[in-house]
Amino acid sequence: xxxxxxxxxxxxxxxxxxxxxxxxxxxxxxxxxxxxxxxxxxxxxxxxxxxxxxxxxxxxxxxxxxxxxxxxxxxxxxxxxxxxxxxxxxxxxxxxxxxxxxxxxxxxxxxxxxxxxxxxxxxxxxxxxxxxxxxxxxxxxxxxxxxxxxxxxxxxxxxxxxxxxxxxxxxxxxxxxxxxxxxxxxxxxxxxxxxxxxxxxxxxxxxxxxxxxxxxxxxxxxxxxxxxxxxxxxxxxxxxxxxxxxxxxxxxxxxxxxxxxxxxxxxxxxxxxxxxxxxxxxxxxxxxxxxxxxxxxxxxxxxxxxxxxxxxxxxxxxxxxxxxxxxxxxxxxxxxxxxxxxxxxxxxxxxxxxxxxxxxxxxxxxxxxxxxxxxxxxxxxxxxxxxxxxxxxxxxxxxxxxxxxxxxxxxxxxxxxxxxxxx
Numbered sequence: 001x002x003x004x005x006x007x008x009x010x011x012x013x014x015x016x017x018x019x020x021x022x023x024x025x026x027x028x029x030x031x032x033x034x035x036x037x038x039x040x041x042x043x044x045x046x047x048x049x050x051x052x053x054x055x056x057x058x059x060x061x062x063x064x065x066x067x068x069x070x071x072x073x074x075x076x077x078x079x080x081x082x083x084x085x086x087x088x089x090x091x092x093x094x095x096x097x098x099x100x101x102x103x104x105x106x107x108x109x110x111x112x113x114x115x116x117x118x119x120x121x122x123x124x125x126x127x128x129x130x131x132x133x134x135x136x137x138x139x140x141x142x143x144x145x146x147x148x149x150x151x152x153x154x155x156x157x158x159x160x161x162x163x164x165x166x167x168x169x170x171x172x173x174x175x176x177x178x179x180x181x182x183x184x185x186x187x188x189x190x191x192x193x194x195x196x197x198x199x200x201x202x203x204x205x206x207x208x209x210x211x212x213x214x215x216x217x218x219x220x221x222x223x224x225x226x227x228x229x230x231x232x233x234x235x236x237x238x239x240x241x242x243x244x245x246x247x248x249x250x251x252x253x254x255x256x257x258x259x260x261x262x263x264x265x266x267x268x269x270x271x272x273x274x275x276x277x278x279x280x281x282x283x284x285x286x287x288x289x290x291x292x293x294x295x296x297x298x299x300x301x302x303x304x305x306x307x308x309x310x311x312x313x314x315x316x317x318x319x320x321x322x323x324x325x326x327x328x329x330x331x332x333x334x335x336x337x338x339x340x341x342x343x344x345x346x347x348x349x350x351x352x353x354x355x356x357x358x359x360x361x362x363x364x365x366x367x368x369x370x371x372x373x374x375x376x377x378x379x380x381x382x383x384x385x386x387x388x389x390x391x392x393x394x395x396x397x398x399x400x401x402x403x404x405x406x407x408x409x410x411x412x413x414x415x416x417x418x419x420x421x422x423x
Contacts, residue, residue, distance in 0.1 A: 028057050029128055031115035040066050049073030069133045075125040079199045084129050086198040087113035090171035099167055109164045109194040134194055139181035141341045148344040149254040152333045158251055158324045159335055164195045166317045169240045176200040176238040177223050178246045191339050202238050210312045211237050221268040226259055233272035241309040248303045256289045279307055298327030
């Protein structure tokens with residue numbers, strides 16, 4: 001799993017993070033329960049540190065068929081520490097196995113946690129974590145497919161993510177950053193998909209007590225700007241409905257190629273207000289994204305249910321699954337366990353709209369000429385990871401409450417609400 005894109009803001013100051021030095025293949029790390037792990041070649045790097053192939057320590061070298069990866073970062077850095085807390089509490093193999101058994105699931109797309117600890121080298125201390133090794137991420141598949149997935153694949157992914165989200169929600173966490181680059185296929189079975197990167201994961205209900213709704217101007221727009229929830233845009237801590245709202249945007253993006261607000265991602269208030277308008281009139285939003293003959297009714301129904309969820313409500317996961325399963329039946333299909341990532345014939349969105357969006361993106365860009373050129377080349381798809389901030393910060397004076405987001409105690413009804421690659 002690759003590192004997180006850099007995020008702006010005092011709480012996560014990438015420029016101040018120290019980079020981990022690269023350890024040689026064969027370096028042995030010992031975790032907190034005295035189990036030894038041997039490092040292989042590094043397969044990813046980022047602002048927090050490095051990711052290595054790894055196996056349990058033995059006389060053999062760690063090869064390309066390694067079963068595990070180890071994330072390593074200087075101990076004073078923060079991202080891995082946050083992610084480690086989630087894995088230690090909610091991703092132990094026995095927890096996942098018991099959940100699968102109780103729900104009669106053949107697989108659950110949460111990487112398993114195998115160990116962690118501190119390692120000293122050259123007078124410096126490093127934090128490390130051992131998890132399952134996975135394969136390619138869905139952003140690569142999305143681009144290979146012309147930045148559109150088939151309706152069947154999107155509905156299948158939605159069903160898999162409902163299983164994953166129900167699991168992590170019932171273990172007191174929300175993910176807060178669901179997107180194609182944070183979804184990875186199994187190394188051994190390309191039909192299995194895993195949700196990764198828990199660096200923004202939030203413990204919304206410690207010891208079963210749900211956090212109260214509270215807007216914090218310093219935290220506005222956390223997450224990936226085009227997909228994050230209205231709760232996050234307003235500076236409120238993420239909750240279960242936040243994850244499901246993000247899932248809605250993901251499914252629409254995967255089906256039609258782009259979201260209507262992707263032209264002005266440099267303006268977080270515009271993106272927030274566009275999402276509020278979307279939630280207030282989901283039917284109109286669907287018309288913007290799809291032609292009449294290709295409009296997926298199940299996605300609109302799914303969004304309507306998510307809109308009705310209160311900040312502290314437990315989502316109706318089974319009802320949402322039923323909606324997606326009905327969508328599969330409407331196209332004479334079913335979740336057969338096979339993810340077929342093939343280019344979609346034809347287009348679901350109007351070429352005229354795409355041209356207009358491209359023009360607007362060029363006119364409103366605040367980037368330099370080379371960035372503008374990149375936008376032109378990437379106009380038919382999701383943002384380039386290198387150009388899209390995970391978090392945008394605006395002056396507190398501009399962070400006004402807009403729309404019809406419910407008060408913290410509201411339990412229902414209208415709300416306007418509100419990287420990973422492994423070898």
